[in-house]
Amino acid sequence: MSKPKVYVTRKWPSSVEEKLKALYDVTLNTDDRPLTADEFKSALKNFDAVCPSVCDAFPADVINTADKRCKILGNFGVGFNHIDIHAAKANNIVVTNTPGVLTESTADLAMTLLLMSARRGAEGDRQVRAGQWTGWCPTHMLSSDVTGATLGLIGFGRIAIAMARKAHHGFGMKIIYFSPRTADQSVADELKAERCATLPELLAAADYVSLHCPGSPETRHLINADSLKLMKPLAHLINTARGDVVDSQALIDALQHRQIAGAGLDVYEGEPNINPGFLTLDNVTLLPHLGSATLSTRTAMGNRVLANLADFFGGKEPQDRVV
Ligand code: DGY
Numbered sequence: 001m002s003k004p005k006v007y008v009t010r011k012w013p014s015s016v017e018e019k020l021k022a023l024y025d026v027t028l029n030t031d032d033r034p035l036t037a038d039e040f041k042s043a044l045k046n047f048d049a050v051c052p053s054v055c056d057a058f059p060a061d062v063i064n065t066a067d068k069r070c071k072i073l074g075n076f077g078v079g080f081n082h083i084d085i086h087a088a089k090a091n092n093i094v095v096t097n098t099p100g101v102l103t104e105s106t107a108d109l110a111m112t113l114l115l116m117s118a119r120r121g122a123e124g125d126r127q128v129r130a131g132q133w134t135g136w137c138p139t140h141m142l143s144s145d146v147t148g149a150t151l152g153l154i155g156f157g158r159i160a161i162a163m164a165r166k167a168h169h170g171f172g173m174k175i176i177y178f179s180p181r182t183a184d185q186s187v188a189d190e191l192k193a194e195r196c197a198t199l200p201e202l203l204a205a206a207d208y209v210s211l212h213c214p215g216s217p218e219t220r221h222l223i224n225a226d227s228l229k230l231m232k233p234l235a236h237l238i239n240t241a242r243g244d245v246v247d248s249q250a251l252i253d254a255l256q257h258r259q260i261a262g263a264g265l266d267v268y269e270g271e272p273n274i275n276p277g278f279l280t281l282d283n284v285t286l287l288p289h290l291g292s293a294t295l296s297t298r299t300a301m302g303n304r305v306l307a308n309l310a311d312f313f314g315g316k317e318p319q320d321r322v323v
Contacts, residue, residue: 004313005069007047009035009056012076013295016302023306024049041065048072049312051305054079055271055289060087068093072312074305077292078102081215081242085323096308096320100158101300102292107162109291110240113264114151114167114208117236118144120262122285144207144234144261146171152206153177154199154222155213155241163210164191178202203230208238215242225250228259236262240291243268252277255284266291 006024008017011032020026027047029035035043040058043050044065052058054077063084072094073083080097088095116122120143127133127141151167153160156179167173168191175193177183182195196202199222203209209231213219223237224247231237237260239246248269254260262283268274271289278284292298308318 004048004309005046006049006051006074006309007043008051009040009043010053010076012302013299015299016306019303019306024309037062044068044070049074049309051076051309052083053077054082056082058083058088060084063087063091063093072096072309072318074309074312076301076305079215079242080322089323094312094318094321095323096305096312096318097322098301098304099320101304102297103158103162105294105297106159106240106291107166109266109287109293110159110163110210110212110238111166111170113238113240113266113285113287114210114236115146116285117238117262117264117283118146118149118208120283123282144236146173146208148172148174149207150174150176150205152196152202152209153179154202154209154211155179156181156183156193156195157212159240160210160212161187161191163212164193168192173208176202176205199227200230203227204232206235207232208236210238211241211245213241213245215244220244221247221250223247223251225253228254231260233259234261236260236264238264240266243271248275249277252281255281258283 003025006020006026008026008028010029017028040062045067047070049072050070051074064087070093073088075095075097078097078099080095083095085095120141124141151173153164156177164175168175175191176196177193178196178199183193222245228250251263252275255263264285266287266289278286308320311318
């Protein structure tokens, strides 16, 4: 029997690409070039499985392509807001993701941004590189304490809980969260985590607000001019979730007017294009969507896609099926 034809949209860690080559009739993107909607349509027509990454858009008009061969979208990433899952379902295309394996690395990066924003890390690095540092003095680049401060988490899934553990056990932070669901009692007890009944309650109480909700029409611009006004003037906003959860222009205005102290961002509306207003601000730390970017995590993500493909082509229900 011939091997299933698999199309991978971006370069993956080489150990996973080698496994793909051994198992499937695979087409890899060796140049790692971002592909066009027409190239995605052609992949859907000519391959049994297409494996997109989290910035490859598969809206309804792409998924509705006529004469498709594709039966599964094996997404390389936990977030799947770039795929129209209703269109996928209507077209009998299975969609899988990679939950669990990127939890700790993404939570580590959220803590990195929190610490950098609080302690003005990126700004200090720029000052040293520019030759502008004139030496230690008692009032140089004063910043905010992390230890003992209150961390407010919006969304309280795997990554938020992992960040809360690092913040609470490592930095003695008080944990509050806003989420549709109450945390398991064991987690709440371990972290002494308190659930806020409303978003405004969390925004008014937190010294650091970290976003962990999925990207969706419901969460688009959850953080906007009104919600930013509710944050403490010395608070920082951290986003490792999805760019469009935050209204970029409203955040730029709030940072410019020192309505809040700072922000640490890993994701952006319309990324990789970034609102140029961010680039001239000293009180924002900007990272290029590095949340899961460790070699072991990205390898584990690739292996998780492989496991989902193996289940699917072996006639089993893929463990990470989302639709
Ligand atoms: C994901 O998997 O959704 C992440 O954003 C990738 O880092």
